[in-house]
Amino acid sequence: MSQGTIRIRGARQHNLKNLDLDIRTGELTVVTGPSGSGKSSLVFDTLFAEGQRRYVETFSAYARQFLERMDKPAVDRVEGVPPAIAIDQTNPVRSSRSTVGTMTELNDHLKLLFARAASLFDRVTAQPVRHDTPDTIYAQLQERVGSSDVRLAITFPVELPASATPTEVEQWLSVSGFTKVQAERVVDVSAIGVALGSDPNSAKHARKAKGRSSELGSDPEATVSKRKVLDVVADRFRLGNAERARVLEAIEVALKHGCGRMTVYLLDAPPTDVGAEPVIWKFSTGLHCPESNLRYTDPIGSMFSFNSAVGACDTCRGFGRVIGVDYGLVIPNDKLTLRAGAIKPIQTPAWKEAQDDLMRHAEAEGIPRDTPWNKLSPEQQHWVIHGSPHWRGQWNQHWFGVKRFFEYLETKSYKMHIRVLLSKYRSYTSCPDCGGARLKTESLLWRIGSKADADAVLAPKQRFMPQGVRWTRDQLEALPGLCLHDLMQLPMDRLRLFFATMQLAQLNPGVSEADHKTLKLLFEEISTRLKYLCEVGIGYLTLDRQSRTLSGGEVQRINLTTALGTSLVNTLFVLDEPSIGLHPRDMHRIIKAMQRLVDAGNTLVVVEHDPAVMLAADRMIDMGPGPGERGGQIVFDGTTADLRNADTLTGAYLGGRKTVGMGFKRLVAASTPRLILEGACDHNLKHVTVQIPLQRLVCITGVSG
Numbered sequence: 001m002s003q004g005t006i007r008i009r010g011a012r013q014h015n016l017k018n019l020d021l022d023i024r025t026g027e028l029t030v031v032t033g034p035s036g037s038g039k040s041s042l043v044f045d046t047l048f049a050e051g052q053r054r055y056v057e058t059f060s061a062y063a064r065q066f067l068e069r070m071d072k073p074a075v076d077r078v079e080g081v082p083p084a085i086a087i088d089q090t091n092p093v094r095s096s097r098s099t100v101g102t103m104t105e106l107n108d109h110l111k112l113l114f115a116r117a118a119s120l121f122d123r124v125t126a127q128p129v130r131h132d133t134p135d136t137i138y139a140q141l142q143e144r145v146g147s148s149d150v151r152l153a154i155t156f157p158v159e160l161p162a163s164a165t166p167t168e169v170e171q172w173l174s175v176s177g178f179t180k181v182q183a184e185r186v187v188d189v190s191a192i193g194v195a196l197g198s199d200p201n202s203a204k205h206a207r208k209a210k211g212r213s214s215e216l217g218s219d220p221e222a223t224v225s226k227r228k229v230l231d232v233v234a235d236r237f238r239l240g241n242a243e244r245a246r247v248l249e250a251i252e253v254a255l256k257h258g259c260g261r262m263t264v265y266l267l268d269a270p271p272t273d274v275g276a277e278p279v280i281w282k283f284s285t286g287l288h289c290p291e292s293n294l295r296y297t298d299p300i301g302s303m304f305s306f307n308s309a310v311g312a313c314d315t316c317r318g319f320g321r322v323i324g325v326d327y328g329l330v331i332p333n334d335k336l337t338l339r340a341g342a343i344k345p346i347q348t349p350a351w352k353e354a355q356d357d358l359m360r361h362a363e364a365e366g367i368p369r370d371t372p373w374n375k376l377s378p379e380q381q382h383w384v385i386h387g388s389p390h391w392r393g394q395w396n397q398h399w400f401g402v403k404r405f406f407e408y409l410e411t412k413s414y415k416m417h418i419r420v421l422l423s424k425y426r427s428y429t430s431c432p433d434c435g436g437a438r439l440k441t442e443s444l445l446w447r448i449g450s451k452a453d454a455d456a457v458l459a460p461k462q463r464f465m466p467q468g469v470r471w472t473r474d475q476l477e478a479l480p481g482l483c484l485h486d487l488m489q490l491p492m493d494r495l496r497l498f499f500a501t502m503q504l505a506q507l508n509p510g511v512s513e514a515d516h517k518t519l520k521l522l523f524e525e526i527s528t529r530l531k532y533l534c535e536v537g538i539g540y541l542t543l544d545r546q547s548r549t550l551s552g553g554e555v556q557r558i559n560l561t562t563a564l565g566t567s568l569v570n571t572l573f574v575l576d577e578p579s580i581g582l583h584p585r586d587m588h589r590i591i592k593a594m595q596r597l598v599d600a601g602n603t604l605v606v607v608e609h610d611p612a613v614m615l616a617a618d619r620m621i622d623m624g625p626g627p628g629e630r631g632g633q634i635v636f637d638g639t640t641a642d643l644r645n646a647d648t649l650t651g652a653y654l655g656g657r658k659t660v661g662m663g664f665k666r667l668v669a670a671s672t673p674r675l676i677l678e679g680a681c682d683h684n685l686k687h688v689t690v691q692i693p694l695q696r697l698v699c700i701t702g703v704s705g
């Protein structure tokens, strides 16, 4: 990095007293001084404003109209200023679509990683769904057959009208050049998608899949109600004896004629029970599960983004929450009994009838009316909320349930008082269709990493069960890796561990060299960003944490690491008190991050009061001597070591000649009255006993948590 100089001449912004100042580029310069002494006027309103203004001027007039207009600061001349980026604590984000994940750009990288390296699991069977090719099918056959000398028939399904006579079948066969049919069955045409499957229950899934798949070229709207499916033999052989080329050809032929599907029959499998189903293995190309007969689309990045219509849950449109009845507000006191008014909205005179209905029906159904709500069984609570299972629309015969009560109110919400009533019991609740995951079910079927990778960072019990799957909890917990929503909910330091232990080679075996390179880059980018984020001490944040709930210090640290991740050079970074919100223990982390930016060839100008940051500076500028009109001058310019001896307020403190609170101490004597806490053990407190002197300013400190 060639060292240059930023020359400021005649700065008069706010209270600045016609300052001339040279700042060397490629250094960490700290500007300090009492509040109101002109630090921000110099660093932000002059230096940054000019850097930003120059940068904006390089854009065309057309582009400039979209950018914020910046007024020229009150300064004679600023020379040699590089493009400037301010990293401050203002958090301009107010949208709930902005999260730590989107701010850090980790979500963008993760979605690309998922599109390239995640594995798909069927939403019904939880079986892995792979892109099978003749080669992978051959490999799987070899693996399954092993050393046994079993005879295989490679077949493909062909569909004919159910009325097809044996003669017509013969004719079809001779035309197509095949001779043997291994098996034949008749299927319902409405289940056309599962024509080749054995589970009639999956018919409705098949309908969902229709349109994407061409089921043997048949028309799903056909009026014929029955179809005949033939498993036509492409070839038969003993796998051990057959040459690879012959097997591959048979597989290719079968897949071609079966429109991407094929079935392998084991002809002389080891004897099983008499009358047992023949052993068959199903394969299909594309992202298709031969067992559930569901077909999936190839993954693309936007599928893994809740800010895209492709990936976002349709119900909440990617917000993860919907506005609805909040039962925490409906039953605010769970120690109340039904009789005492556990269900709050029906306790007013206007809804007395509803409370009476509840009492009457509860008695009839044997629901305890004098047991506190929290002692009722889940079934009894369900009855109260959702109403009697016998409900047929007659309020005088069965309990309608609190839920229907609110549904009824919704229909009357044109009335003002009903709207007011409803608003008291509604709040944002987790979206019922995605469970707060913000993504469509299909996006959550993809998982990344191995079982061991996942187990190292998240207990199986805590893993997210996607809505709309038919998996059991056991199936979910046995699956390798984690889904995107699991990653969103992991604190970043654990996420870092997850990616640190993950073996890249196992992620997507068999990809091309170029793909592997891209994947590796992506992987490194994610790991590096996570490393920076943990290093500046915010590893406890999760990616789904909303930006607007972050503190100013957290926002600034995220922005700092984003700057680190961009590999910018020759840029001027101005920072506003990056130490804020950090425990002294963690100060070195943020200093390291700043030094890394300098090492990369950038210039940092930091407004800061923390001695640790000052000590790390290449150069100190002390503004003063007082606030407002008495400030606006540079009272010291040099190294931190020299500042210790300088005759300035900052120098006096830094040199230890002055200390905070000097002369104001009110000693605590034995006779000072005090407040005594004994054996405090809330949360993680370990039976703490503490005495707090009264009429004194008492400070309690410690590391976070």
Ligand SMILES: [Zn+2]
Pocket: 313, 314, 315, 316, 317, 318, 320, 321, 431, 432, 433, 434, 435, 436, 437, 438, 439
């Ligand atoms: Zn949703």
